[in-house]
């Protein structure tokens with residue numbers, strides 16, 4: 001049995017595949033595998049393991065119907081045409097749960113970096129601009145006791161809420177499509193409408209998946225309803241906010257700051273005005289990028305491949321989610 005991986009995967013997942021007697025071929029180049037090459041590799045393989053957000057569309061999958069599984073090394077599957085996959089009988093799997101802590105930690109880090117303008121100060125020091133500090137200079141804002149609004153209180157959103165409650169005694173409000181009663185009980189979280197979330201939050205942290213419903217939900221209309229002191233955090237997908245509208249909201253003081261682990265497009269251009277703003281912090285989509293977490297993700301992605309190649313039920317299917 002043969003699996004092709006579109007990026008070099010962490011050691012632990014690789015070892016699991018090899019121990020299961022599967023021949024692993026990896027795309028070791030640091031650039032994205034070209035589309036033609038990807039089809040050629042698919043034709044030689046029984047399974048594919050995808051890392052990164054490369055589009056997996058109907059045209060590609062029509063040529064790869066023989067695959068026993070397309071195993072994603074990610075929890076997000078917005079890059080896959082799930083409807084087409086299911087119609088073509090292709091199993092798609094993901095790696096939920098194990099990356100929730102690391103990803104929430106990146107949102108937590110961004111929240112504090114924005115509140116204290118940490119990235120801006122770091123850039124100034126690099127430029128030799130330590131400067132003369134006065135009691136009214138270099139001021140950020142406190143987080144303690146403020147209201148955190150989570151949009152998408154699922155696995156990652158719940159960890160972010162826990163962290164913020166434990167560290168800063170934040171009051172938690174949230175908006176989902178469905179109420180999360182367990183989190184309401186555990187975190188004393190209050191379900192609010194989307195507009196109430198915008199109006200009441202001091203920090204809004206986005207943790208929804210990217211879907212037609214969530215696409216560019218944070219646009220001019222949404223930013224105009226937020227507090228001028230609000231911090232916007234997005235560690236989900238860049239497509240959930242409209243970048244032009246975010247820039248305008250920051251420039252006109254409609255909101256105070258923004259922390260982004262995800263941008264649209266990725267990578268962000270180095271001349272993007274967001275990178276020059278004192279109350280903005282940007283990370284290059286590193287939410288799950290810790291040694292422990294990426295190894296855990298690779299073990300799960302490998303387990304999905306091994307199950308599929310052995311004709312067993314895959315542990316983490318996502319096909320059923322396309323109709324939700």
Ligand SMILES: NC(=O)C1=CN([C@@H]2O[C@H](COP(=O)(O)OP(=O)(O)OC[C@H]3O[C@@H](n4cnc5c(N)ncnc54)[C@H](OP(=O)(O)O)[C@@H]3O)[C@@H](O)[C@H]2O)C=CC1
Pocket residue numbers: 075076077096097099100103151152153154155156157175176177178179207208209210211213214235236237261262285286287288
């Ligand atoms: N920055 C990074 O590196 C990473 C980013 N991610 C992103 O984070 C996302 C969330 O991951 P995870 O927490 O594991 O997923 P979950 O499925 O556990 O949580 C997603 C949440 O979003 C809610 N949601 C979905 N659609 C809507 C909507 N239209 N309006 C309001 N809420 C909605 C869901 O609740 P309900 O359906 O009840 O409304 C659910 O609570 C991933 O899809 C991925 O895109 C993930 C890992 C790393």
Ligand SMILES: O=CC(=O)O
Pocket residue numbers: 073074075076077099287288
């Ligand atoms: O963005 C990362 C993911 O796991 O989804």
